[in-house]
Structures are given as C-alpha cells and as structure tokens.
Amino acid sequence: MALSAKLQVRQTQSLVMTPQLLQSIRLLQFTHAELEHFVDEEVERNPLLERAESVPEDMAGPEPESGSNSAGETGDDWFGKEAGLSSEAISERLDSSLENLFPDDPGRSEQLDPSLSMQWKSAAGGSAGGTSEGFDLEDLAAAPVTLRDHIAEQIAFAFTDPRERMIAAELADCLDEAGYLRADPGECAERLGTDADSVEAVLSRCRNFDPPGLFARDLAECLSIQLRARNRLDPAMRALLERLDLLARRDFQSLRRICGVDEEDLLDMLAEIRGLDPRPGLAFSGGNSETLVPDVEVRPASDGGWTVELNADALPRVLIDQTYFARVSAQTRDQGEKDFLGQCLQSANWLARSLDQRARTILKVASEIVRQQDAFLAHGVRHLRPLNLKTVADAIGMHESTVSRATANKYMNTPRGVFEMRYFFTVAIAASGEGESHSSEAVRDRIRELIEAEEMSCVLSDDTIVDRLKEEGIDIARRTVAKYREAMNIPSSVQRRREKRARAGLKG
Template identity: 60%
Template sequence: MALSAKLDLRQTQALVMTPLLMQSIRLLQLTHIELEQFIEQEIEKNPLLERDDTTGEHFSPDERGFNTDRISGDEREFGRGAVGSDGEADNPLGGQADQWLMSGESTSSGSMSDTFDSSLENIFPDDPGTHDFIAGDLASQWKSSSGDGYLSTGGEGFNLEQVTATPETLRGHVAEQIIFAFASAGDRLIAAELADHLDESGYLRADVEEIAARFGVDAKHIEKLIAILQRFEPAGLFARDLAECLSLQLRAKNRFGPSMKILLQNLDLLAKRDFHSLKKLCHVGDADILAMLQEIQHLDPKPGTAFSSGIADSIVPDVQVDTASDGSWRIELNPDALPRVLINNSYYATIAKTKTSPAEKTFLSECLQSANWLTRSLDQRAQTILKVAGEIVRQQEQFLRHGVAYLKPLNLRNVADAIGMHESTVSRVTANKYMLTKRGVFELRYFFNAAIAATEGGEQHSSQSVRHQIKQLIDVETPDDILSDDTIVDLLKEQGIEIARRTVAKYREGMNIASSVQRRREKKAQASACKGDGKSGFIRHVGVEFC
C-alpha cells in the first residue's frame, strides 16, 4: 500500500485551557495570603481596580455583598467642616480670626527671641517655626520629619513595627558575650570563628584540628576556648552532640552527677525504656531513673532555635460554621479572608469621554476586561468554597455535634458528585483552606479520611476516628495489662472495626506512642517508684513526685 498525504476533517470535543481559565484555576487554589498578594499586584497594574475596605458585617451564603459598581465621587463625604451659606467655614471667632492673622505679628524664631529676651531653645525646646527640609523620597521614612510622619499627625498612622529593634540572632547574641569573656584579641578572633560554625540548633560543627592549624595555635588551646564558650547563655550552646548539650544544661542547674553522666552515655537504652539495664549501670532505683528521665525531658535539645527569625503566619479561617437558633447549621464566609475589589466605573467613563489615542483606548479596554474577570473570579471562588464547605458540614454533621469519634469516612469524589463539580475542583478548594467550628479550626482536608472496613457488613469507620479510639484504649491501660497491637486489633473488632495489626502499628507510631514493651517498662517503673519511699539518690536532690 502506497503512502500518500490527504486531508481529513473530524469533529471532536476537547478542553481548551485558555489563559483566563488557567488563571481562574490558579486563583481557586490560592491561600488567603497568596490571594492578598495577587490582588495587590493586580491593583497596582490596573488603575480601574480599588479595594473595598468596608468592614463590620459577616456575609451570609445568600448575601455576600459583592459589588462591582464604584460610588461616584459626588456621593462621597470627606469629613470637611460645616460650611455656611456664604461659602466660608463656620468659625467661633468670626472675623477676629482673619484680623489676628493679618495683624502683622511675626511668629518667626528671631522675632520671638527678641520679644522674650531669651533664646527660643530655652523657652520652647522644639521650635515650631523651623522645619527640617528632607527630600521627598526620605521624608516618608522618617517619623520625625515635617511630612506625614508621627509628629505631624499627632501619632495617628504611626507604624510601630517599622521602628522596632531588629530581632536578635544567635550570631549576634554570642558575639556580645565573646567581648566580655575573652581579654585577648587573638582569643576573641578564634571564638568568633568558632561561633561562625554554629548551626541553627546551636551545635558546634567545626574541625578543631583544622582551626588550630589555621590560627597557628595548639588544639588544646582551642578546647579551652570551647570550654569557655560552652558556659554562654543559653546553656547548651557549642555542644558537639546531644549528650554534651544536655550535660551542659544540667551542669548549669547543678544537677549533673555520676548517675546522670552514665545515663547520658546510654541514651539509646533510655530511648528503648530499658530501665532494668539503666538501673544496673547507674546503681539507682526506679524512682531515681524516672526522676532523671523527667529532668531530661524538661531540657532543650536545640537551644539555638530560640533565636530563629522565622515568623509563623496566623491561620485565617475561610469559612465559619455556627449553630442557628432552630438547631440547623449557619455557614458563612469569613469577610477577613474574602477580599473585596471594586471597579471604578466613574473613572472609566470620565477617561473614555476624553480624547485618547488608540493605544490608550486599547489599554483602558483591557483594564476593564481584566477588572471584570477578577471580580467574577473572586465571586465564583467564594461560591465554590461555600458549596464545598456546605457539603462537608452536611456529611460530617455528627462530628460537629459529638466529636472526633463520629467522624465519617469521606473522599473528594463523594463531595464532587454531591455538588456537581469535578473532583480536581474540590481538591483545589480544600487545599490550605480552613473552617472555624465550635470544636476549633480545622483544615478542610481534615474532614477527608480513608474508610476502615467494618465487621459483618456494618457501617465503615474513618481512619481519624479509629486513631482516636486506639489512643483512648492506650490511655486507660494499667501497668499489669499493657495492650499489644494484636490485643488492640481484637478490641477494635469487638467494636465492629476490621483492621490489620500493621495498620494499628502505623497509626500508633504516627501519634508518637511507644510500643507495648516500652510502655510496660515505663509504667512498671512508675508503679515501683510509687511503692517506694521516694527519698533516695537523685529524686531527693531534685525533689519531684510521681504519685
């Protein structure tokens, strides 16, 4: 069969991802902070867009308050003073004010100094007749300038965050202590070099031999400097490992003895809760072992993280759920997380009437089209979030009323089919969105849980509720009746939950719960400590109680 080129006409359906559609999809999955940044960029580029800063009411599902019409300038009130019929502002002094202003009295610093027969600085420390002339680009940065700063506004609009001190860093905190700890300039130089090798946790990550060779000193001298640096605040800095970090903090508290030293040398046994071996090594009893364990748990394994400059973003819920007077659920969009943008139609009409070039008309038309798209997209985004949140509340009503034990299994497809949307749309809506309920603030993804099969064809259980039941079973166990993973499986089967042992182990480790062997060792040690007198060894020195 010979190959030949030919034309073929076919009719097919395909989804065309236009730039506006891609932008709308991206807008749907933006978080509150990312959406604010996006809107600020659009307002900066588009002269027809303005923010609506009206606040006060919460928008209900049927009345969200989306307006795209701009209030005309004639309808605004700028807070001017009352104006009389003659066009002059009302003044209690009447014409006397004008006479006083036109009387020729000079208010300059020179004339006032001659009048008072003294320097103006002795009378008025801040001369109101003088002004510091600062360039326009710098005037806004100085709160004491004569522009729109702090002094000119009487404190209104003063931004305290712009004048607060820079957050203290770990490097700066250590540098201040180095100045007073070392008398020799050479030692201060070496100490500064060692401080540069601190990681974010405050541990020293330096090669002592390499630094000693570079500075031409003995390695023992470097170790002496490190010993001095290890006495810096907070305790635990310049440690080489976890055991040394904990020992430095215990020395600072005067609670580092031979038994504690042996315990820190065997942290692997402590992690396994092998109290039997630790008692033999440390030559102490159960009460002392538990007292030392409690003392270690109150230490900071990463003392350098206290100087980290990271700022945690506060969570702003997108949806608020509350109980109505008739017992139903009232679902509202949070106005604080719902930016409102207005289109300045009056400005567009004014510019459109003027004589503009074709390029300017094209730019203005594109701005209007972009502004209309943004307002419609924000409205559509709010409606979609409201639909998804309403279906989640309907599906998880028992959780909102009775708690996590009643959380139902739910997936994205269930919600998508109920509201008539695609599963990917629901996935984008629930990403990094939060819901405020009477039980706290939850991410929308929290309500989606895998289904755990039920015994004998019963109702399925959510993975989150199963985790909650596992934790409840472990919390009530006694030292003589520690539940193994197999025992937990049997108990859950009695409650109608079909689950594998490896799944129980995975959920238990995810909740940071120790194994049954480690829990048995710890609880038996606590029971033995409660039966003893509690007046020997380390526990007498620390003064803690367990019963």
C-alpha cells in the same frame, strides 16, 4: 512520488492554558495571607482597583454617582453602567470567559441551592469602610533576633583578641538551626590556618554562651552542658547521658544498674532530663507568628441543622472605579494609553469575577463537607465518617481537582474547634461485619482511648488492640495499629509497661 512544499489550512481544537486561567487556578488554592498579598499587588499596579477599607465613603455607596462597584456583588452590578459600557461590551474585552477561567465548575453563577441550609456573607465585596491614613504599628516592630545575631553579641563581649573572635565567628557559622556544631574543629583550624588547640579553647568558652547547650556536637553533649550550668552533672548523671539509647527504650532496670542509683533517684534524674532543651537554637528560628484566620464559620442553626458562612475577615474587599475609567478614557487620545486602560479594566473585572467564584466554590465545598460530617459536629471524632474528594465533587457537580484546591490550606471554625478542611477527608477502614466502614481518624481516637485506659497489670499489645477493635466491628490489621500508634508518638507495649512500673515505684 514528487516531494514539494505545500500550504495547507487545518482546523483543530486544543485546550490552551491561558495566563488568566493559570492564575485563577492558583487563586483558588491561595491561603488567606497569600490572597491578601496577591490582592495588594494587584491594587498597587492597577489604578482602577481600590481596597474597600481604604476607599472614601462617597465612593462606596450604592448610588449611581459613586461610580465604584464592589467586587463581591453578583451579576452585572459588578460593572456599573456609569462607565458607558454594558455587561456585553465588557465581556467582549475579556480574553477568557468565566467558563474558561473555571472549567471544573463551568458557569455556575446561579443562585446557591437553598436546600443547603446556609447563609452567605461574602467578604469578596461590600461597602467600603475605614481609611488608610495613619500607620500600622506592626510596621515599626523590630526584626526578630536570629541565632547568629544572638551569638555575635556574646562573641563581642566574650573575646577581645581579634584572632579568637575570628575563630568564634567561624564556629558560629557552622551551627545548624538547633544550635549544634556541624563541623569538625580540626577542619575549622585548617581552614583558618591555626592550631586545633586554639579552636578547642575558643569552643570551650563558646559553650558557656546563653542559652546553655549551644555548640554541642550531639544530644548527650548538649544535655551535659545544660546540666553543668545547673551544677547537676554528677557521676550518676554522666553515666545516664552515656546510655541515652537505654532511656529511649525505657530500659529503666539497666539504667539503675549502670548509674548505681535506686528507682526513686532514677525517676528524679529523668524528671530533670525532661526539663532540659534538646534544641536550644530553635528559640531563635521562629519569626512573627501569623494569626490563623478560618475561611468558613459553622454554627448551629435554629432548625437543628448547621449554618455555613464565609468568614468576612478571610476574603479581601476590592472596588472597581468605573467613573475614573470613563473620565480618563474620554480624555485620552493616545492609543497606547487606551490599551493600557483597557487592560486595567480587564484585569480588574477578572479579579472581581475570580474572587466571587472563589468564594462560591469554597462555600459549596464547605457546605457539602458539613452535610457529610454532621455526626462529627454533633457527637465528636468517634462519629467522623470516611470521606474522599470524589464524594464531595460528585455531590456538588465539580471536578475533584477543584475540590482539592478549594480545601488546600483552608480552615473551618466549628463548635468543636478550628480544623483544616482536609481533616474531614479520611481513609475508610472496613467493618468486620456488614456494618458501615469506619473513619481512620475515628479508629486512631479509639486506639488512643484504649491505651490511655490500660492498667499496669494489663498493658495492651498491638495484637490485643486488634482483637478489641474487631469485637467493636472494626476490621484492622496489626501493622495498621502499629502505624497509627507510632504516628501518635505512643510507645510500644513493652516500653509502656516499663514506664508504668517506674511511675508506680515513684508513687509507692
């Protein structure tokens, strides 16, 4: 058989992830802050886009001469006819249709099912309001003081010798975010070319810095520095700090014997220990806190059901200036500039479609979650039903991955508080009889309730809790009870018994 080069034409089908498709997938799982940042970047580089809050009122009205269209409107009204382009012509400019951008929910642009008993206040669009003139006071806020900055100020006042300042700065660089020294002073001395005694002397003075507890090498040393600053580091307290392992096990009887104190004095010492800060450096690690903005609002409806609405503050508002596009396109003769304008219009239309589809997807998912967890909203966590992504996805006709992205880092404001949407997806725990399975979160709450109600004379072991739950129709293993108890930071029955006895002795 002779070998030769040939040209062959083949027709194949393949799934291609276009950049717009990848960006649409990311857009669905963006948090509120990430979405705002992304839209701000799009508005900055696209001259056809405007934030609704910064657009003059004469561009936001419904009149045709406004030439601007809200990104939250549905149907062909997004792309007003003032630009001289029909919706078909604009669709041809897009390299991906709505079906391709959202394959998990193909082309679902029809009206939402009214049986869901919901109202939709879409914040993806709307009329423009406000102005961008003036300034934001937050822009003038001072930068947060870091732990390094705080220590550097104290080093400048505590040391006048340049050599000692250099040693103190080196020690400060070896602190972790909690304020603990994570380097050996001998190694620091070798690095700086000095003797270990000089480093220890500087370290001893640094331990007087504010807040007390900095430059400690372990927890016991951190607590002792704080107690010394309060003039409370007596021999009994030293003995207690040397046996923190017994304190962690709640072995109060051994601690009384080692410290040489009675039960009342020991409880006073423990109360003083609890008032200390085991991680003093963390006070400088937090930046500006972001306000949690719920994506969905759930309120009781007049007919006894629930009203599910999108939060108008959680979705950005953008406008597309079709008049500007038509005017500039008519005056442009350069092909490169025309291509640029076409790309800007395509990007603006894509963003409008994506924001609207994102809002619809979140609303559908949230409405189905509310329908599934109606008992929780009405009666509390004990009535939380087991729920998984597949159940919601099958009910609303979407893919599980879409539901997963739509619930990632999204929050729902309900009459019982603000919950992450992932909170409502819980593992099912089988019933001991023929009843319905139980939610793991509901079982956790029941375990917590049983432990909180126990008395000193009857502290419940994990085996006893298992028996109690089986009597209530919950089939659960002992290791699962122990796992849930540890996740809730509840000590074992032995530790709880010791602590209850100590508290009873204090009351007596």
